[in-house]
Amino acid sequence: MSATVYLVGIGPGQAELVTPEALKAIGKVSVVIGQPECLLLVEALTRGKEVIAERQSPLGRSRLAVEKAQAGQDVAIISSGDPGVYAIAATFLEYLKDNNITLDVKVVPGVGLAGYAAARLGAPLGNDSAAITLTDQGTPWPVIRKRLEAAASADFVIVIYNPFGKLGPSRLQEALKIIAEYRTAQTLVGVLSKAATPDEQVQITTLGEVNVLALPVDTLLIIGNSQSYARDGRMVTPRLYREGVGY
Amino acid sequence: MSATVYLVGIGPGQAELVTPEALKAIGKVSVVIGQPECLLLVEALTRGKEVIAERQSPLGRSRLAVEKAQAGQDVAIISSGDPGVYAIAATFLEYLKDNNITLDVKVVPGVGLAGYAAARLGAPLGNDSAAITLTDQGTPWPVIRKRLEAAASADFVIVIYNPFGKLGPSRLQEALKIIAEYRTAQTLVGVLSKAATPDEQVQITTLGEVNVLALPVDTLLIIGNSQSYARDGRMVTPRLYREGVGY
Missing domain, CATH: 3.30.950.10 (Tetrapyrrole methylase, C-terminal domain)
Structure with missing residues (x-):
């Protein structure tokens, strides 16, 4: 099992501000996780993939992503703006630490709010x-x-x-x-x-x-x-x- | 004369972090101005356009862009990273103020450094x-x-x-x-x-x-x-x- 979790920033919301690197990361994975409104923005890119809308909390999204990755699937957690600024990147890495998990993680920056x-x-x-x-x-x-x-x-x-x-x-x-x-x-x-x-x-x-x-x-x-x-x-x-x- | 000056962020340097909006802005203009190393990064997009490498100062780039825009040409000033963070956007708008010039200006954000x-x-x-x-x-x-x-x-x-x-x-x-x-x-x-x-x-x-x-x-x-x-x-x-x- 050597799955990768991508923490992907898609910018403030328009397709025109999503970078090719973000598209590429989404293209690579079989599971896409995000808040429902965030997933809507990348709907065209996620057809045929497992898409999990998780509204509750970034910890919930982190847990789901880890479960999928540990089962061998590449996963993207979609974040609006930049995942590094008050968003999923710190929460996800913190979740790994708190649960003593080591995984391959890639942060894909986005245009921040x-x-x-x-x-x-x-x-x-x-x-x-x-x-x-x-x-x-x-x-x-x-x-x-x-x-x-x-x-x-x-x-x-x-x-x-x-x-x-x-x-x-x-x-x-x-x-x-x-x-x-x-x-x-x-x-x-x-x-x-x-x-x-x-x-x-x-x-x-x-x-x-x-x-x-x-x-x-x-x-x-x-x-x-x-x-x-x-x-x-x-x-x-x-x-x-x-x-x-x-x- | 109603030319537009685009202040375009192309991110840290890889094509994979340039947004579609930045590409679109460059596509619209007939003149592209930037530091030489910045222009190199978007070379494939500027063929057939007037390309002006300006190494000296952001004020120099601003002056050139205003001259071209006042002559009726749409212009892009290319900035690495995000044009709004320690980069061309403030300098250019400051140049307009100091010289009492009003122009159509569009800032295109990028992935910041x-x-x-x-x-x-x-x-x-x-x-x-x-x-x-x-x-x-x-x-x-x-x-x-x-x-x-x-x-x-x-x-x-x-x-x-x-x-x-x-x-x-x-x-x-x-x-x-x-x-x-x-x-x-x-x-x-x-x-x-x-x-x-x-x-x-x-x-x-x-x-x-x-x-x-x-x-x-x-x-x-x-x-x-x-x-x-x-x-x-x-x-x-x-x-x-x-x-x-x-x-």
């Missing part, structure tokens, strides 16, 4: 940034709070994933309040909601005006640094280059 | 992370220093881009010293050098043992947080999920 959001907004990630998820089921809230303070005080652009955590808007409201202790009310906030769906919304607003209660659950926020600005409907964080200075 | 490095290393970006470039020609060193301290003290995974800046190894040595004030010598350091070339090197070492002087200039480092561990040759930063807890 932050990169996609940045492209839709303009170029808000042009300078140093911090990524923080408000899903506080894994990381204790005091640790998240400290990270928000550190990122805000050092003038990082801040990407906020899973803004509503499991508690609804209160976490995001608190997070924005922490950031506002270090930034002006005019600080730009880029918002991407329902990425890569027909209902996708892109919005550039400010820390003083962002309406948290009006945001869908499926939202990512990019809080600008002190230099970020908007022009022609785009949010930009400059790199402060001078003539003759390269990367 | 950090996501690629993470996939090659295992899953080091499984929890909150900060991205910092040591290229101190645009951001003053005291600001970078402050960001390193903030990221290290709040237990972010830290991705270090352009570790040698323009000054050689001294900046990276100083950066690692700052981080070591907050982390143990056993803290994991993932290193990716010469990404996506035949000489690519992936290394998992520690803050106490990383040999800065032996690293190639073309290197990205991922410093683990206090929870990161290595197992079976992979570096993992856990998300600390418990059974029954989803994303």
Whole structure:
């Protein structure tokens, strides 16, 4: 038995942002596992394969994949965005460790949600940034709070994933309040909601005006640094280059 | 004249990580601009087009693209990785602002270097992370220093881009010293050098043992947080999920 588990990122959702490497990995396996909405996106590629929709948890997907791989079948677990960023890669490898399992694993990177959001907004990630998820089921809230303070005080652009955590808007409201202790009310906030769906919304607003209660659950926020600005409907964080200075 | 400038990310270098959207954007334009090594990667796609190798600076590439677009030609500026992360998108939009130019611009995201490095290393970006470039020609060193301290003290995974800046190894040595004030010598350091070339090197070492002087200039480092561990040759930063807890 030497089956391989592929942890495959398919990007934010459009076929046009799925890489050939992801397609190739899916092509190689006999079993494809993923959340139902993720599997829908690659439906055309999975005909004739065993397809397992697993809605409950990334641990559940990991367990299923290990069972199939240990039975000798190559498996792909499909992840939207990039599997390495708040997604299946860490969870799966952690599952292997916790259960003392060694397997052949390949991580196939994808276009991540932050990169996609940045492209839709303009170029808000042009300078140093911090990524923080408000899903506080894994990381204790005091640790998240400290990270928000550190990122805000050092003038990082801040990407906020899973803004509503499991508690609804209160976490995001608190997070924005922490950031506002270090930034002006005019600080730009880029918002991407329902990425890569027909209902996708892109919005550039400010820390003083962002309406948290009006945001869908499926939202990512990019809080600008002190230099970020908007022009022609785009949010930009400059790199402060001078003539003759390269990367 | 209503030409479009596409800022196109082609990922770390392999054709297998170039998205269909990037190919489509290149297919649409009559002029392709980029650094010579970047243009080589998409050579097969640019036959019959005007191809301009511009080695000097992203501002030079921006100026050329604007000239062509203002003359009515659709243009693509090719960027390795993701154009939004320390790359052409911010520089180009900044150039438009500084010169009071309005143009149709489309940013095409790509698989970024950090996501690629993470996939090659295992899953080091499984929890909150900060991205910092040591290229101190645009951001003053005291600001970078402050960001390193903030990221290290709040237990972010830290991705270090352009570790040698323009000054050689001294900046990276100083950066690692700052981080070591907050982390143990056993803290994991993932290193990716010469990404996506035949000489690519992936290394998992520690803050106490990383040999800065032996690293190639073309290197990205991922410093683990206090929870990161290595197992079976992979570096993992856990998300600390418990059974029954989803994303």
